[in-house]
Amino acid sequence: MEYSLLTICYLIASITFILGLKMLSNPASARKGNQIAAIGMAIAIFGTIFLYEGKDIKLGNYLWIFGGIAIGTIIGAFAAKKVKMTDMPQMVSLFNGMGGACAAIISIVEFNHLMHDHSIGNSFLSDINGTNLLIIMAGLIIGSVSFTGSMIAWAKLDGRLHDYSFKGQHLVNIFLLLAAIGLSTFVLLSRPEQTILFFYIILGLSVMYGILFVMPIGGADMPVVISLLNSFTGVAAACGGFLYDNKAMMTGGILVGAAGTLLTMLMCKAMNRSLTNVLIGSFGGNAASAAASGGSQGQYKQISLSDTAVLMSYSSKVVIVPGYGLAVAQAQHACHELEKLLTEKGVQVTYAIHPVAGRMPGHMNVLLAEADVSYEKLKEMEEVNDEFPYVDAVLVLGANDVVNPAAKTDPTSPIYGMPILDVELAKHVIVNKRSMKPGYAGIENDLFFRPKTSMLFGDSKKVIQDLIAEIKNL
Amino acid sequence: MEFIQQFITDNQQMIYIVILMIFVGIEVIGRVPSVLHTPLMSGANAIHGVVIIGAIIVMGKADSSDYIALILGFLAVILGTLNVVGGFVVTDRMLEMFNKKK
Numbered sequence: 001m002e003y004s005l006l007t008i009c010y011l012i013a014s015i016t017f018i019l020g021l022k023m024l025s026n027p028a029s030a031r032k033g034n035q036i037a038a039i040g041m042a043i044a045i046f047g048t049i050f051l052y053e054g055k056d057i058k059l060g061n062y063l064w065i066f067g068g069i070a071i072g073t074i075i076g077a078f079a080a081k082k083v084k085m086t087d088m089p090q091m092v093s094l095f096n097g098m099g100g101a102c103a104a105i106i107s108i109v110e111f112n113h114l115m116h117d118h119s120i121g122n123s124f125l126s127d128i129n130g131t132n133l134l135i136i137m138a139g140l141i142i143g144s145v146s147f148t149g150s151m152i153a154w155a156k157l158d159g160r161l162h163d164y165s166f167k168g169q170h171l172v173n174i175f176l177l178l179a180a181i182g183l184s185t186f187v188l189l190s191r192p193e194q195t196i197l198f199f200y201i202i203l204g205l206s207v208m209y210g211i212l213f214v215m216p217i218g219g220a221d222m223p224v225v226i227s228l229l230n231s232f233t234g235v236a237a238a239c240g241g242f243l244y245d246n247k248a249m250m251t252g253g254i255l256v257g258a259a260g261t262l263l264t265m266l267m268c269k270a271m272n273r274s275l276t277n278v279l280i281g282s283f284g285g286n287a288a289s290a291a292a293s294g295g296s297q298g299q300y301k302q303i304s305l306s307d308t309a310v311l312m313s314y315s316s317k318v319v320i321v322p323g324y325g326l327a328v329a330q331a332q333h334a335c336h337e338l339e340k341l342l343t344e345k346g347v348q349v350t351y352a353i354h355p356v357a358g359r360m361p362g363h364m365n366v367l368l369a370e371a372d373v374s375y376e377k378l379k380e381m382e383e384v385n386d387e388f389p390y391v392d393a394v395l396v397l398g399a400n401d402v403v404n405p406a407a408k409t410d411p412t413s414p415i416y417g418m419p420i421l422d423v424e425l426a427k428h429v430i431v432n433k434r435s436m437k438p439g440y441a442g443i444e445n446d447l448f449f450r451p452k453t454s455m456l457f458g459d460s461k462k463v464i465q466d467l468i469a470e471i472k473n474l
Numbered sequence: 475m476e477f478i479q480q481f482i483t484d485n486q487q488m489i490y491i492v493i494l495m496i497f498v499g500i501e502v503i504g505r506v507p508s509v510l511h512t513p514l515m516s517g518a519n520a521i522h523g524v525v526i527i528g529a530i531i532v533m534g535k536a537d538s539s540d541y542i543a544l545i546l547g548f549l550a551v552i553l554g555t556l557n558v559v560g561g562f563v564v565t566d567r568m569l570e571m572f573n574k575k576k
């Protein structure tokens with residue numbers, strides 16, 4: 001009786017996951033979708049705790065279970081509430097890693113169970129259910145790669161680690177992966193005496209692979225990697241579902257695995273990069289050569305605040321290009337104020353949002369939405385690129401790589417092929433940066449040396465506030 | 475070969491779920507605007523937190539004398555909960571900002 005009630009719980013959960021994901025892909029219903037999925041998750045979790053009955057055993061250790069859930073809830077909710085909007089990508093990566101680690105641990109414990117049952121009985125290793133062993137090893141490999149990979153991605157986005165690669169790293173990576181898979185196949189098919197030892201070697205290989213596979217990938221490609229690891233964790237969760245014959249874990253895991261893979265490809269498309277390119281061609285690698293060629297660019301010119309104020313208030317069309325610099329300076333509110341002030345003066349102001357502005361696709365939209373910028377003012381790249389020739393002034397706030405013309409003109413540039421905002425078509429371009437230092441991809445930007453471009457140095461927030469004051473004084 | 479046949483016969487139902495869910499997953503987010511990529515990734519991240527169910531089962535089944543299973547299970551429950559709770563809360567915070575000005 002109880003077991004059938006649990007089946008219904010899992011059914012509800014599975015439906016809410018599908019529905020939630022569907023609603024998440026539409027701006028109007030997204031928040032509700034997230035909440036629906038959360039409710040489904042709660043039903044599945046509490047259903048499992050109170051109703052689950054395995055083969056002749058009911059669950060025990062309630063104190064441990066509730067203790068663990070309480071600790072996880074407090075830390076998780078606290079961390080999620082406290083994190084700054086600019087640090088969001090790291091946070092997603094961190095939580096993703098937790099899920100991966102969870103899946104890997106489940107595999108380890110279940111493996112011990114399998115081995116334990118067989119070491120006390122008189123049965124042979126070859127009696128172990130092949131399906132279970134296969135699933136356990138798949139969960140182990142995918143879960144631990146996802147865990148270590150996410151941790152590295154987190155550390156890199158958080159600025160704790162820098163790109164690192166050595167000669168022949170790709171070969172080492174391929175070797176590690178093949179070794180892990182090969183060893184698993186060997187264990188599965190021939191059940192050697194040292195199965196336990198091999199199991200932990202496989203764990204070690206997967207951990208190493210996760211680290212080395214993310215290490216050389218440059219910061220600009222990190223969102224793609226996180227999305228990919230996200231779908232890995234989904235598959236790892238599905239392995240758990242297979243193992244326990246649990247349909248909720250199965251649907252949830254595979255759903256995320258499939259949607260995550262598609263999302264990864266959509267992100268790649270937004271940046272005009274192929275997935276293999278992201279995974280194999282390390283982004284930062286050619287930075288040195290690109291920087292060298294950019295060294296002889298010549299002079300850039302600066303513009304004063306009052307000139308900027310005059311230029312902007314007497315324009316009829318102004319486009320603001322926000323980048324990560326704006327997010328770091330927490331300047332989104334000041335930016336919204338500037339936009340309102342200019343609009344009052346009859347200037348038509350829009351924002352040009354590059355698909356990967358900030359650190360992740362859609363990240364900048366979140367930041368601007370936080371500052372109450374209206375949705376209609378945010379223009380996507382394709383839409384705004386046609387308008388640039390009719391724009392009087394473009395204000396680039398802390399963006400760099402997304403407006404770098406080298407992406408179009410210089411085939412040797414590491415960002416060659418990435419679609420960019422064609423700000424150079426506008427009549428004037430004002431670039432606000434803290435210094436002439438290159439952006440995240442580590443390359444020089446030719447745009448800054450063009451005759452139409454003027455530089456306005458300083459912290460985004462401070463500059464915008466001063467600019468507002470200047471405009472008010474006009 | 476025999477192993478593969480056996481595997482498919484034993485797990486028919488699960489294999490059907492896998493195949494159908496792959497299509498559902500792709501279909502469901504097929505037309506997502508790039509604005510929502512980040513929240514969608516974060517939401518999906520929270521959903522794969524279902525792995526917590528496995529952690530609860532591991533924990534609940536652990537023999538009270540098997541310390542390794544107890545400790546690992548406990549750790550798994552904490553990590554899984556972090557994934558679920560953190561994931562949903564972060565996603566909600568992001569989406570809250572989209573809705574506010576409407």
